[in-house]
Amino acid sequence: xxxxxxxxxxxxxxxxxxxxxxxxxxxxxxxxxxxxxxxxxxxxxxxxxxxxxxxxxxxxxxxxxxxxxxxxxxxxxxxxxxxxxxxxxxxxxxxxxxxxxxxxxxxxxxxxxxxxxxxxxxxxxxxxxxxxxxxxxxxxxxxxxxxxxxxxxxxxxxxxxxxxxxxxxxxxxxxxxxxxxxxxxxxxxxxxxxxxxxxxxxxxxxxxxxxxxxxxxxxxxxxxxxxxxxxxxxxxxxxxxxxxxxxxxxxxxxxxxxxxxxxxxxxxxxxxxxxxxxxxxxxxxxxxxxxxxxxxxxxxxxxxxxxxxxxxxxxxxxxxxxxxxxxxxxxxxxxxxxxxxxxxxxxxxxxxxxxxxxxxxxxxxxxxxxxxxxxxxxxxxxxxxxxxxxxxxxxxxxxxxxxxxxxxxxxxxxxxxxxxxxxxxx
Amino acid sequence: xxxxxxxxxxxxxxxxxxxxxxxxxxxxxxxxxxxxxxxxxxxxxxxxxxxxxxxxxxxxxxxxxxxxxxxxxxxxxxxxxxxxxxxxxxxxxxxxxxxxxxxxxxxxxxxxxxxxxxxxxxxxxxxxxxxxxxxxxxxxxxxxxxxxxxxxxxxxxxxxxxxxxxxxxxxxxxxxxxxxxxxxxxxxxxxxxxxxxxxxxxxxxxxxxxxxxxxxxxxxxxxxxxxxxxxxxxxxxxxxxxxxxxxxxxxxxxxxxxxxxxxxxxxxxxxxxxxxxxxxxxxxxx
Numbered sequence: 001x002x003x004x005x006x007x008x009x010x011x012x013x014x015x016x017x018x019x020x021x022x023x024x025x026x027x028x029x030x031x032x033x034x035x036x037x038x039x040x041x042x043x044x045x046x047x048x049x050x051x052x053x054x055x056x057x058x059x060x061x062x063x064x065x066x067x068x069x070x071x072x073x074x075x076x077x078x079x080x081x082x083x084x085x086x087x088x089x090x091x092x093x094x095x096x097x098x099x100x101x102x103x104x105x106x107x108x109x110x111x112x113x114x115x116x117x118x119x120x121x122x123x124x125x126x127x128x129x130x131x132x133x134x135x136x137x138x139x140x141x142x143x144x145x146x147x148x149x150x151x152x153x154x155x156x157x158x159x160x161x162x163x164x165x166x167x168x169x170x171x172x173x174x175x176x177x178x179x180x181x182x183x184x185x186x187x188x189x190x191x192x193x194x195x196x197x198x199x200x201x202x203x204x205x206x207x208x209x210x211x212x213x214x215x216x217x218x219x220x221x222x223x224x225x226x227x228x229x230x231x232x233x234x235x236x237x238x239x240x241x242x243x244x245x246x247x248x249x250x251x252x253x254x255x256x257x258x259x260x261x262x263x264x265x266x267x268x269x270x271x272x273x274x275x276x277x278x279x280x281x282x283x284x285x286x287x288x289x290x291x292x293x294x295x296x297x298x299x300x301x302x303x304x305x306x307x308x309x310x311x312x313x314x315x316x317x318x319x320x321x322x323x324x325x326x327x328x329x330x331x332x333x334x335x336x337x338x339x340x341x342x343x344x345x346x347x348x349x350x351x352x353x354x355x356x357x358x359x360x361x362x363x364x365x366x367x368x369x370x371x372x373x374x375x376x377x378x379x380x381x382x383x384x385x386x387x388x389x390x391x392x393x394x395x396x397x398x399x400x401x402x403x404x405x406x407x408x409x410x411x412x413x414x415x416x417x418x419x420x421x422x423x424x425x426x
Numbered sequence: 427x428x429x430x431x432x433x434x435x436x437x438x439x440x441x442x443x444x445x446x447x448x449x450x451x452x453x454x455x456x457x458x459x460x461x462x463x464x465x466x467x468x469x470x471x472x473x474x475x476x477x478x479x480x481x482x483x484x485x486x487x488x489x490x491x492x493x494x495x496x497x498x499x500x501x502x503x504x505x506x507x508x509x510x511x512x513x514x515x516x517x518x519x520x521x522x523x524x525x526x527x528x529x530x531x532x533x534x535x536x537x538x539x540x541x542x543x544x545x546x547x548x549x550x551x552x553x554x555x556x557x558x559x560x561x562x563x564x565x566x567x568x569x570x571x572x573x574x575x576x577x578x579x580x581x582x583x584x585x586x587x588x589x590x591x592x593x594x595x596x597x598x599x600x601x602x603x604x605x606x607x608x609x610x611x612x613x614x615x616x617x618x619x620x621x622x623x624x625x626x627x628x629x630x631x632x633x634x635x636x637x638x639x640x641x642x643x644x645x646x647x648x649x650x651x652x653x654x655x656x657x658x659x660x661x662x663x664x665x666x667x668x669x670x671x672x673x674x675x676x677x678x679x680x681x682x683x684x685x686x687x688x689x690x691x692x693x694x695x696x697x698x699x700x701x702x703x704x705x706x707x708x709x710x711x712x
Contacts, residue, residue, distance in 0.1 A: 175582065175586060175595065175599075176601050176602065177601075177602045178599075178600045178602040271670030271671070271672060272669045272670070273601055273669070290587070293671055293672075294669070294670040294671060296586050298589070302589055306591055
């Protein structure tokens, strides 16, 4: 029994290569069934996201090799082998398990600790199991990898702190306002970052959105996307006092919002806090505004420094995650070894019981006059003896198998008891 | 009072102290300080505190405000009583971190009044006493909580202004959330304070307990000042819908005045129906 992974990711391959190998939700089932058609004893799962394409496979008899998966990729995507093979990585057995656990726990992701990969792995596994491409090994492996990812996320701070500019900005706003319902968000300028921030705020419940931009059409475009209102740029001053959250990202070479305006606004607001976010370079909002009471002003550097601090914090957690994963890989491999020996033990049990039944049959013909009650006692005693005899060897064999000698014990059992039927395939 | 009567309240203070350390520790290093330890030691302290008050009440046959010490620890009990109910209703995170240390400090201060010789001179069975004291105590208690909330507000505000985004920043709630609860506690306490003062005025007018010039009693004057400061706060908020740091600062000033009215006046020589035991006996002899 072997586990194998062949794949590439954002670290090993440029996007030009990744996109050639990528699978999508529509062609994965076809790919799975084609692969299983080629290698009928195999189990397999295909994981394809924008950052990685990986194929996990397992066979009892080692029928699938790395080269087989590579040539399958080449055939399926109709590209030459040497176009992508230099970018691929290959892992087998415990290293393959380790790799999957690492990937699922989001330690191999572009954004360390992000949670999206967990659902992507889950989806890849569901697709494979729906297509009946998984068996005992892949089921165990993927279910366990999802478990391990959850353990890693709860026991460490790998996914705790926010690591994107917009989520940090929203976190700040949440420390000023209890919620965003009824709060007015005023957006000045129409950059991409603005849209991202708006999307985040919208998801958190902000519904009163006003957009001001030099080109009115662009303002309308954004406003429509968030059911907001576009205003003429010249009217900006009138809306300042009404706005609770102001996001500015114009490309103006000078300040767009001045201290005097904000002072007036805060007076009109009677001290109701204002949250200003300046994500433009050069800056849009006069920095002195930060000194006004009840006004909270942040610029892109403030956000960036929190983001990098949080990334550092996540990076510091990696070692902790690594040791959790190593421990879990060990457990999993032990469980796998145990799985290898289980069929042999079942066979052994059947073998003993068959002999028992045969001998009982012989005895029954000899003891014709025995009454039913006594006979039941005899049958019971024989079965009990067999079970007792087998109990200890089965226990020890399982125990020893956990330490990696599974295959050896299967062989020994077969040789010692002369069980040579090749039926213990999973 | 003999030495043994100290012990229950010292245990109470100890429990409040543990609770303070743990609730502060939880904010800074949650790995070492379990939140539950803070919560349960406070609850234990509160239970023993309640038991102690019941014991004092049963011993004297009156509500436990017969001297300054007793009224002080009754007030502290009220603070926690209001807090526990408020926490149940609104669940504002980290409020215990700001309140329990205040409670602990007040309890330690209360202990210094133990064995003091200022005794109450009015009849403890009087309806007026109850009607005067209880609303005022509950009112003071909710002002204490609004004080803790304003400290919390200013702390969070400072962190936002100075861009200190540490563990404290993460655990404290939003400014708006703190502001709202601060507002609730003030608007809950104010009518009670008013009621207590009105009953007090009736009492003093009908039974002449503070003498002819009752309106010159420090406690009466300062009580009125306290009422005015909270009335001003309410006015600012209701009529001008004022928010932010200024309200928080005024709330702190209001609480200082509450403390001064409650305890400070005793240092200024105001008796407000309390009398030194020595004078009391002296009077009797005459």
